Amino acid sequence: MQTSTQHKTALGHLRILDLTRVLAGPWCSQNLADLGAEVIKVERPDSGDDTRSWGPPYLQDAAGNSTGEAAYYLAANRGKQAITVDISTSQGQSIIRELVKQSDVLLENYKVGQLAKYGLDYDALIQIKPDLVYCSITGFGQDGPYAHRSGYDFIIQGMGGLMSLTGERDDLAGGGPQKAGVAITDLMTGMYATIAVLAALTHRDKTGEGQYIDMGLLDVQVAMLANMGSNYLTSGNIPKRWGNAHQNIVPYQTFATADGHIIVAAGNDAQYRKFVQIGERAELADDPRFLSNPLRVQHRDILVPMLADMVKRKTKNEWISALELAAVPCGPINNLEEVFNDPQVRARCMQIELDHPKAGIVPLVASPMKLSKTPVEYRQAPPLLSQHTEQCLRDLLHFDDEKIAQLKLDGII
Template identity: 55%
Template structure:
């Protein structure tokens, strides 16, 4: 039995944050029905190339983007604009444990699919709403997207090269991180509400906003401002609170050095045959290294330029100093550690028996994650509406 075996999740969301949340619940054993628009389906079905190729090797109908966030679900097409479609969704929600939606604020109410409406028939319902700016506040009615919110939420202001350096300027993160984090926070809220329901017997609404999540995940950068009253700036690959904790150029390529404490710095100084660095009062403690980074980093950079990255990485590992390569996606997904951890999963799909997906990182000792279904074709499970749609998934 899976951890969430028997949990019924009605997924009315699309694109990334909501589907990421429901996919995680599906991995953990939940029975997830994904509702899609007839004909077009989830927006991300069209976000290619690349595509899952058909038998002729031509472009298929499933985008790689859609495949990354919709495994483990059934797809049912319902026209939400129609009275019949609204009734079908209300009936599904009446027997669901969780509803996940990312309508604009107020839109669900027009279809009778808002929390007050659905909870009248199903008081135990957990109803998770995901929007750009939340259900309240002056921007609540505004649409929000990951890229936009990364900018508004301050994340881009601390991402990218420092002013005055080549390529300087604010940058978005290379994946839609705000959407992903919102999906994960949604899971936490849903599971907390389910745990509380065990005591109270009633459900509640979970309100998630991309902007809120962006602010929450600024972590030390936000705390640096709130405590130190200094606005953080972009430092490229350097760290605002730790030195040396950044990329360095070896003779052939760059690599990452992540010295997290003073003893590791002493080991580094010994390895570089510069023991005086760890004995210098300016560099002995991390606070001093942060204050004098402009002096220390060039000294280290000169040392690292003398050998290839692979040589440095071998020496650093032997010395117990954290360091690593800067991998491409292809290199990262081939890392023996990820392979050993079962993070690359073969999930046969009707259009490609060799479909591979990145697995779920949650490792449970008794009720492990399972991958029972590939990402569904559009409307693949429409027939399940006949009889008991929440029956055997």
């Protein structure tokens, strides 16, 4: 079992007040927690983060009984302290303000203008904490004609162009737009927000100034179009879906083997020749229609079916072994059982286990950040709802037992 170790952390001097829920915001705050920051996750009393109930599957204890902790929630909330506060009440708002005074960063993903009703917007909070870094995450940003719309990853993938690029070609069976298998826009927003927060903190440390960060999912999705966005802006041509094929290179796609699928990425003529030789179709290397990559692209509809038939004659492992030996870029398409049993994934320690108060242990996916001097720290499992409320109020705000009991009775915490 991997547990927290004592070492210097990169962000151990920071406290993050996290008013976010679901994925984009919690992904950002989990990054910061992994790097050593103290993260206080603020949730609604009774129900908490929406993702706590987004199951099954739920974490099970040693006897196989459900703990009620949804796997979705567990994916994005390790290393945090969890408190519950009803911020719609004046007493709850007062608690948040007192915590802000002792925090470096506030993260939130409420609808545009919603926190202003509670006096918890940036303009209000910098009156009590001038150097606060305040990061808002919304679907469409704080301005523009869509600012007040709710933003969901799936919708943003469609609106932001990703689904126009993802999926099988329209002229083939199963063609049409397809979303990514994970909420990639949420995750990338969390990553961009992490970078923005760290940049703002660097500026604060140099100048003493806090600042406001406006993160919009649609902005992120447009930014991450990367070369495809640049291709369009440069040429004016609208890119099409190519499924698992490449529009400029052949063969550079998936193929079905006798017992699974592989990816072959033959980026030059020599690699293509080795590929067909291994497949016992060496004549395809000398066919005048396929002598060069431009010719193979031109005649892809003739060549690819022949390659597909060739690949089906061997198993996935037979192909991978032979192609790797010949230095032809290739790889399997693994299911998640195969991923977590992969020797490279295991060597890189990409699965961890942390102590959990209900389940005994909880298995989690590790952070990919490998820092030599300030490695990531896995201090605790994703917290139970309100697990740290009393401790936080006592240690940071110096509330006594009587005051805490009254706040509970009043439904404030």
